Amino acid sequence: MSNTIEARGLTKRYGDKLAVDDLDFTVEPGRVTGFLGPNGAGKSTTMRLVLGLDAPTAGTVTVGGRRYRDLERPLHTVGALLDARACHPGRTAASHLLAIAQTAGVGRARVDEVLGLVGLESVAGKRAGTFSLGMSQRLGIAAALLGDPSVLMFDEPVNGLDPEGIRWIRTLMRDLAEEGRTVLVSSHLMSEMALTAQHLLVIGRGRLIADTGIEDFLREYGTESVLVRADELDRLARVLRRAGAELASETDALHVHGVTATEIGKLAAGEGIALSELTPHRGSLEDVFMALTNDAVEYGVGA
Numbered sequence: 280m281s282n283t284i285e286a287r288g289l290t291k292r293y294g295d296k297l298a299v300d301d302l303d304f305t306v307e308p309g310r311v312t313g314f315l316g317p318n319g320a321g322k323s324t325t326m327r328l329v330l331g332l333d334a335p336t337a338g339t340v341t342v343g344g345r346r347y348r349d350l351e352r353p354l355h356t357v358g359a360l361l362d363a364r365a366c367h368p369g370r371t372a373a374s375h376l377l378a379i380a381q382t383a384g385v386g387r388a389r390v391d392e393v394l395g396l397v398g399l400e401s402v403a404g405k406r407a408g409t410f411s412l413g414m415s416q417r418l419g420i421a422a423a424l425l426g427d428p429s430v431l432m433f434d435e436p437v438n439g440l441d442p443e444g445i446r447w448i449r450t451l452m453r454d455l456a457e458e459g460r461t462v463l464v465s466s467h468l469m470s471e472m473a474l475t476a477q478h479l480l481v482i483g484r485g486r487l488i489a490d491t492g493i494e495d496f497l498r499e500y501g502t503e504s505v506l507v508r509a510d511e512l513d514r515l516a517r518v519l520r521r522a523g524a525e526l527a528s529e530t531d532a533l534h535v536h537g538v539t540a541t542e543i544g545k546l547a548a549g550e551g552i553a554l555s556e557l558t559p560h561r562g563s564l565e566d567v568f569m570a571l572t573n574d575a576v577e578y579g580v581g582a
């Protein structure tokens with residue numbers, strides 16, 4: 280595919296620290312791919328390697344089949360938001376974008392266009408140093424979009440944003456993917472990825488843990504429990520234990536693991552026990568992610 284990101288045996292070592300460990304993945308166009316991992320998992324390093332800002336210790340990563348430094352028109356091929364604050368604070372939003380545009384042969388009209396796309400046209404003449412984090416994120420995204428690239432990467436774009444800003448970024452990512460672009464967005468929050476991404480690359484300690492659709496990910500790793508209420512709770516507990524269930528009791532309910540809601544219903548009916556509630560409960564996305572990356576957490580999620 281012309282606009283995929285492909286990593287093969289991608290490895291980056293800093294001294295004796297293995298930041299990225301033998302990664303193999305392909306990021307496909309037409310969908311938002313979430314790059315998910317706890318802090319320190321190697322997400323930013325991987326993105327820096329894609330952009331040629333750092334050289335791999337081993338392996339390769341290509342965009343559209345080429346290494347970044349071999350791209351003829353890099354800004355037209357891949358756009359990225361890595362660090363929203365990485366712009367000259369004394370420059371206005373427009374002059375910041377114009378400076379980047381000029382290095383890539385992009386005209387002034389496109390600068391105005393991307394300012395409009397990210398909703399910054401009214402502050403185009405304001406200095407970037409006066410911008411809130413949300414405005415800086417928008418400016419960073421405008422810069423990424425300047426060359427109208429078919430591949431986009433965003434490193435933790437919703438960090439520090441208010442709910443309106445978060446919704447805006449989610450919609451933008453989806454729209455960009457629907458236009459057929461390749462969109463890779465990193466996050467340490469599974470719940471955020473569930474709302475934004477259709478596909479997931481999960482990493483922990485530099486290693487790939489999962490490369491899967493969101494739904495498949497949950498099906499494979501999700502834990503299910505069932506909340507059950509009945510008048511004859513003690514008798515029901517004995518029946519369920521005999522059937523191999525694991526139980527956690529509350530005063531008026533049981534949390535059942537190891538048997539499905541359907542099986543519980545049948546067992547209860549067979550014993551003539553009337554149920555007043557039978558609610559399957561899938562572990563939250565964050566629970567699944569935490570369990571999966573547990574031994575891969577370096578600094579602790581959210582640290």
Ligand SMILES: Nc1ncnc2c1ncn2[C@@H]1O[C@H](COP(=O)(O)OP(=O)(O)OP(=O)(O)O)[C@@H](O)[C@H]1O
Nearest residue numbers: 293296297298316317318319320321322323324325
């Ligand atoms: N320039 C560097 N020199 C030494 N170690 C580094 C360097 N850059 C990253 N690391 C280390 O590599 C590991 C991966 O860092 P990276 O920033 O890629 O993780 P991340 O998943 O993006 O996490 P975060 O969201 O916290 O940035 C960390 O242990 C980090 O300390």
